[in-house]
Amino acid sequence: MLRQLTILGPGLLGGSIGMAARHRKVAGKVVVWARRPDAADAAYKLGAADEAVTDLRRAVAEAELVVLATPIGAMRSLAEQIPPGCAVTDVGSVKYPIVTALSDVLPKFVGAHPMAGSEQAGIEAARRDLIEGAVCIVTPQESTDKSALQLVFEFWKSLGCQVRTLAPLEHDEIVARISHLPHLVAAAVMNVVCRDGTQALNFAGPGFKDFTRIASGPPEMWTEIAVENRQEIARALDALIEDLGKLRAALENAEAIELRAMLKRARHFRDELRFRQ
């Protein structure tokens, strides 16, 4: 059990982590820091913290572990205000830039990415079971402090996550394909469907709703992710554009064999996914 866990940024993830940590008694005390007093109040009222403050120095002074749960862009300047001896983890969706920047400032930083969320954002959507059962990717480097790694690994496990390990760059490459690309593609398809108005939405079935659910993720957050991980996403997008070009040609020529092979391959992979995890 941690003496004190401090969460910086009580949004959807930060709030859910606070609720889960309190519920599962992962820490003797859960402190949440928010920039705005109303955000701190909301976190306290919703049960995400034993104590919610706006004074950053006070929030981190006694922390055994700090979780950075703010937007990626705010992490660097916050990190500089955390005692360098403190173990720190984060929830950012892109890892190489974060790990590189924060490891310089915080010797006990261990990057992490819990693969959970919702198309909603903000603490109002937080739930104590949001990350329960979710995959959490921990991204150590060779230089990562071993005891901090152990602590962070156990922390995510104690919240009910399935913890996996990837190098930061490997994380960004895989997540570009399995998460960032689908988000952008769902948004692009949504825009094509509504290109001349929203009449087509009257005819949407359950498949379309599931397919586009992720297109309602918070645009600010996804813009930041897209920019941070643009190289890996661009590579995945190139592969997709190439495949869609081939698909276009197969349609043009009514090549049923090609189309069937492509659909069978996809179904095979999708069936495999069903039996994973």
Added chain:
Amino acid sequence: MLRQLTILGPGLLGGSIGMAARHRKVAGKVVVWARRPDAADAAYKLGAADEAVTDLRRAVAEAELVVLATPIGAMRSLAEQIPPGCAVTDVGSVKYPIVTALSDVLPKFVGAHPMAGSEQAGIEAARRDLIEGAVCIVTPQESTDKSALQLVFEFWKSLGCQVRTLAPLEHDEIVARISHLPHLVAAAVMNVVCRDGTQALNFAGPGFKDFTRIASGPPEMWTEIAVENRQEIARALDALIEDLGKLRAALENAEAIELRAMLKRARHFRDELRFRQ
């Protein structure tokens, strides 16, 4: 109430329609025809029919309404064996080619497309509530028999569908965008993700699962749909490829404003979808 409803092809949709029709007492008698005796038996045993037969002439002789629920490719030859005075509807996902071909043979044919389904296929996956609440697009032409249109319209309504009307070509254009394109794109993304093996699937979150669920639809059926509606799908695909190219350029140049605008537009449309229907 219909005296006798006959369903040709007890697959996922045909079977579910039979179950719903019996449950809702839409017809005095529900007859199911299947080519194979074991398929007819299964339909009867699962409660999709009062009577299940493999003799097509017997199945349709007394029918007041026939529902063609076979693959699109089989519909034409079946249609030729239905008494021309009989009202007929279908469940095909592409309408212009079907309506054009069948209206010649069956003066009382009224095309329809219930927008329901599942990634599973076959009568084993049939459920009496599968099409309840689903949008069903009825596609009359100018020449469509008015009493048959009325009958077919009421039939789908009595099964709990939200019935809407579109001209056949208009249907194919809209459905190419709202259904066929997403199916093919989900499959293409699945294949990109697994291009070098399935390791990435270990890191899939709930968003990816929802996004790719439709990629496990039956490849035979979707190949047929893709080929039949290839012109409209190709047009939608061209628009998507163009937009993905712009997205690629915005990523390359880290154009946050462009990316944010694109994501905001998509979220706006997705939010609108939530309040429809």
